[in-house]
Amino acid sequence: ALAFPAIAQAHAQTADAAGPGPGPDALATAVRSALVLAWTLACAAAAALLVGAPVIAALLFGWGRMQTPALGQIADWGRAGAWGLLPQALLALAVTLLATLGRMRFAVLAYALALALLLLAGALGLTAGQELMWALNAGFTLAAWLAWSALGARAVRR
Numbered sequence: 001a002l003a004f005p006a007i008a009q010a011h012a013q014t015a016d017a018a019g020p021g022p023g024p025d026a027l028a029t030a031v032r033s034a035l036v037l038a039w040t041l042a043c044a045a046a047a048a049l050l051v052g053a054p055v056i057a058a059l060l061f062g063w064g065r066m067q068t069p070a071l072g073q074i075a076d077w078g079r080a081g082a083w084g085l086l087p088q089a090l091l092a093l094a095v096t097l098l099a100t101l102g103r104m105r106f107a108v109l110a111y112a113l114a115l116a117l118l119l120l121a122g123a124l125g126l127t128a129g130q131e132l133m134w135a136l137n138a139g140f141t142l143a144a145w146l147a148w149s150a151l152g153a154r155a156v157r158r
Contacts, residue, residue: 003034004096011100034093042089049082073129080133087140094147097155106150113146114139 010030049056053075061074095107121127121135148156 001092003030003037003093006030007034007096007100031093031097034096035090038089038093039086042085046082046085049085050079053078053082077129077133080130081136084133084137084140087137087144091140091144091147094144094151097151098147101151103150107147110143110146110150114143117142 007027007030010026014027054072057071057074057078061071066074091110095104095110098104098107117139118135121132121138126132126135
C-alpha cells in the first residue's frame with residue numbers, strides 16, 4: 001500500500017507524457033520498486049510469523065484461556081498461513097495495476113476462482129485448521145497468478 005500512490009502518479013504522468021517528461025518508463029520503475037518493497041515486507045512478515053508463531057499464539061490466546069496443545073495447534077496454523085503472505089503481496093500489487101489500467105474484471109475473476117477453490121476444499125472435507133490454511137494459500141497463489149497473467153506477458157517482463 002505504501003507504493004500504490006507512486007504507481008498512480010507514474011501512470012498519470014505516463015498518460016500525460018505527450019512531450020518531455022518521465023515517459024513510459026516511469027510506471028515500470030514504480031512497479032519494480034513496489035515489487036521489491038512488497039516482496040521484502042512479505043518475506044520479513046512471513047519469517048517473523050514462522051519463527052514467532054508459538055510466542056504470538058501464547059500472547060494472543062494464552063494467559064490461562066487455552067490449553068497448551070491448543071496453543072501449539074494455533075501456532076501451526078500461523079506457520080502454514082505465513083506462506084500465504086507472499087502471494088498476497090504479489091496479488092495486492094497486481095490488483096493495483098489492474099485497477100490503474102481499468103481492468104478490474106480480471107481481479108474479480110481471480111478472487112472468484114480463489115473463493116471457488118476454497119469452497120471446493122471445504123466440500124472435500126479439508127476443514128481442519130492447517131488444511132484450511134493451505135487451501136487459502138493455494139487460493140491466494142492462484143489469484144496472484146491469474147491477476148499477473150491478466151496484465152500480459154509483455155507487461156510482466158517489462
